[in-house]
Amino acid sequence: MTCLICPNGCGLMVREKEGVYLVGGNRCPRGVLFAERESEKEGIRWIFQSEVPFLRYPLEEIAPLLEFWGLVPDRLNEDRFIQGSPERSLYRTLVECGGERLILEQIEPDRADRHEMISRRLDRLSLAGLPVTPFRRGREGRAVLREGGRAWQLTPFVEGAPLNRRDYWRDEWRGRALGEFLCALYGEETPDRQEEPFDLVGFINALVEKIALRHGELLSSLVPVLHRLEETLFPRYGEIPPVLGHGDPHPLNIIWGRDRILSVIDWEFCGAKPVLYDAALIMGCVGSETPEAFDGPFNRAFYGEMKKTIPGPWLGLLPDFILAQRFAWLNEWLRHGDGAMVGQEIRYMNMLL
Numbered sequence: 003m004t005c006l007i008c009p010n011g012c013g014l015m016v017r018e019k020e021g022v023y024l025v026g027g028n029r030c031p032r033g034v035l036f037a038e039r040e041s042e043k044e045g046i047r048w049i050f051q052s053e054v055p056f057l058r059y060p061l062e063e064i065a066p067l068l069e070f071w072g073l074v075p076d077r078l079n080e081d082r083f084i085q086g087s088p089e090r091s092l093y094r095t096l097v098e099c100g101g102e103r104l105i106l107e108q109i110e111p112d113r114a115d116r117h118e119m120i121s122r123r124l125d126r127l128s129l130a131g132l133p134v135t136p137f138r139r140g141r142e143g144r145a146v147l148r149e150g151g152r153a154w155q156l157t158p159f160v161e162g163a164p165l166n167r168r169d170y171w172r173d174e175w176r177g178r179a180l181g182e183f184l185c186a187l188y189g190e191e192t193p194d195r196q197e198e199p200f201d202l203v204g205f206i207n208a209l210v211e212k213i214a215l216r217h218g219e220l221l222s223s224l225v226p227v228l229h230r231l232e233e234t235l236f237p238r239y240g241e242i243p244p245v246l247g248h249g250d251p252h253p254l255n256i257i258w259g260r261d262r263i264l265s266v267i268d269w270e271f272c273g274a275k276p277v278l279y280d281a282a283l284i285m286g287c288v289g290s291e292t293p294e295a296f297d298g299p300f301n302r303a304f305y306g307e308m309k310k311t312i313p314g315p316w317l318g319l320l321p322d323f324i325l326a327q328r329f330a331w332l333n334e335w336l337r338h339g340d341g342a343m344v345g346q347e348i349r350y351m352n353m354l355l
């Protein structure tokens with residue numbers, strides 16, 4: 003079943019183990035509640051548990067952490083929908099402090115330095131007037147609290163208007179706004195010189211080897227796609243100029259207002275990316291919503307903006323880049339063991355071909 007509590011729409015799988023029904027595929031604990039409620043509607047009263055354990059902390063444990071930011075929490079709001087992928091942090095919750103709402107996240111301790119770097123980037127982008135939400139800085143101007151082997155960050159909560167997954171691809175204004183945002187981002191920030199741009203070709207080759215070993219039955223449907231990319235994109239991939247890319251500007255990682263972008267979130271994957279990377283991700287994701295969406299108003303307006311910043315010789319490679327990038331999504335569905343999405347992804351890749 004698909005969890006419908008939030009727009010992430012996780013594909014849930016339930017399996018029985020010693021009388022307990024384990025829920026997998028859920029990216030947060032609320033997926034278990036959804037499975038429970040749906041089963042109750044069918045008159046089934048099973049005991050559900052998440053296959054992957056999720057962290058939870060009481061307010062008493064959270065309160066001392068917030069002293070780092072000079073805040074005293076009133077309450078935690080664990081049930082509030084927080085936009086962005088829950089998989090980017092070990093734990094996250096909405097904290098209410100004296101009328102302010104903030105998102106507290108526990109991150110992997112070895113990502114703390116990277117998050118300090120991202121926080122400096124977000125500060126610069128915010129100063130330049132881009133719609134981003136910088137992390138709250140605490141003691142000594144640091145954005146990340148390291149405490150007892152754990153690392154935490156705090157971000158103001160931005161309330162957006164929900165994105166209608168069925169229809170948003172019809173919205174020209176969203177495509178234009180996102181295109182304008184990326185053009186401004188590429189104009190403001192440059193990647194670190196020492197950072198190697200993401201090697202999509204290497205990623206695809208490694209994935210295909212893995213597929214050959216573990217999912218050989220999928221290979222025949224991927225061969226035409228690989229042949230095409232070997233002729234078009236792969237030989238020129240290394241020459242595509244890098245930019246400081248967002249890395250995952252999926253429309254679900256945008257907090258949308260009624261007619262503008264309020265905040266672009268989830269900067270975990272930002273870094274040196276070929277100039278086609280973000281554009282391919284957006285057009286590919288929007289296009290995957292429904293067959294008419296690929297050439298719909300969102301994508302057309304977005305492409306119109308991106309034409310202004312992507313150098314002409316590279317723009318022609320965008321369709322093949324979109325195709326190549328779908329391998330990352332295929333990897334995601336394989337990782338989650340979501341057979342239905344694997345099949346859908348391969349059909350989509352062949353449609354793009």
Ligand code: SF4
Nearest residue numbers: 005008011012030033
């Ligand atoms: S992130 Fe959580 S609430 Fe959202 S769809 Fe997935 S399991 Fe459901």
